[in-house]
Amino acid sequence: MTDRGMAEGEATRGERLMRRGLVAAGLVVIVACVGGAAQCAAAQTERERAHCARVGDDDRTRPLRSELVADARRLFEIGPDLSAAFVATSTVTRCMNGKVWLCYVGANLACGKADVSYSASAAAFCRQNPNSASVPMSATGHATVYSWKCIGTKATIDQQFERVDPRGFVAENWKELR
DSSP states (O other): OOTTSOOTTOOOHHHHHHHHHHHHHHHHHHHHHHTOHHHHHHHHHHHHHHHHHHHOOEEEEEEOOGGGHHHHHHHHTOOTTSOHHHHHHTEEEEEETTEEEEEEOTTTOOOSBOBOSOOHHHHHHHHHSTTOSOOOHHHHOTTBOEEEEEETTEEEEEEEOSOBOTTSBBGGGEEEOO
């Protein structure tokens, strides 16, 4: 017995209800998937939406479920020339404000949290290249939201060129699943 007066391994009423809810959501997905691919994809989308509605904010990026590839193609205007497998491995999801958000890596887009910190690599670049009008992204990395310049040997922010969302990700790289 535990200090809650329950035998070890015995679930609380809330835990049992949560399990039932997850089982019910899984059964809805299974039944919908028996009905066809379009219904299956819609059920998976609803499952993803239900997860985000439940957790609110979750900054962990997760791989795109194969059933959501059509949604990723639509949101990011990805043509049929790229395989579904490529789209799935190049797209991630996360939850923000109870909604599902997708990011397609595409051409060097950063899907992780934005780098809003002082760039040690920009500082190193400026020590080696004093008074440089700009610091290349090969030195700062693609996650930075700033363009940098060198004033003497000191790295200085020239301008902020990316907007950061409330959770710290580059806003333009993420699209809400609607």
